[in-house]
Amino acid sequence: MEGLKDTRGQIIITMALMISILLAGLSYVYSQNLLAGTETSITQLNFPKNEIRDLRRIAIEELTDYASEPSSFLDRAKELDRQITTLYALHGAYASIDVFDIKKSVVGGQETITSFMIRIVFSNTEVEYEETVLVQLT
């Protein structure tokens, strides 16, 4: 005790305080890093990118196949819409495809669909997506 002056003792205490503040600061940065990583992962897991992509593909590409039979086209679209709504509800989402404004032309006594509009709706707790597409067939 005799060899140690008061000032040196104060330096030890001050250094300890600085190390403590440094530790706390580092752990804060570290935990923020973890939280950011976790948040990003959860967002990526929940974001319905593929669900919306599949919905658009069904509405625009797959449904177009049925346009070659104009008399039953609307029924087929409604049938598909009903199944889409039911199956998407399994994932806690609302989805629908709504066909309207079907334009037809009669060539040589044969009725064909020339274009139609589709409203695509997807909604869950995080994302609201709505799009209206004009599908031109000829």
Add this chain to the structure above:
Amino acid sequence: MTLEGVIAAVLILSVAYFLFQSTMIISPVSDEVVYVQMRQYGQDALTILNNESGAEDTLQYVLKRINSTYVPDKLLSSLEKLLPDYTDFNLQVYYVNLTTNKIEVYNITNRIPTSTTVTASTYLVIRNGAFVDDSPFKLNSSGIEGPNNNVPILLEVRLTLWRV
């Protein structure tokens, strides 16, 4: 040993102790990142296999032919190749039974998962007439062949993944 030294040591140790005890440090760590990656693998595999090429390992080919006896070996082996070695999977098909209006599940594989799984899904539309006669997805309600053949049937193929 000095009094200041002891106080300094106690200060640093107590700060370190409280930090490691705090909820700040014990937050859910890196598991989610692995699940994101697994789900992405699953989604990619399904996207690759969901095509109209007519190859025997595509979802379209398999789902049109599936019945109680058909085993989609090629699809399952392609899935095993596409997914990383540390995962196992179940493949299920969800569909709306148009006769009863209820959601039904057809299990292509029936393995036992662990408690933590992730799922990836893809959707495809197949005409009723394209299914084999004893297909679980086929709509046979009215008995009239013609109109029923063109009814679109929506199938959700769900891939459940877990680490082994």
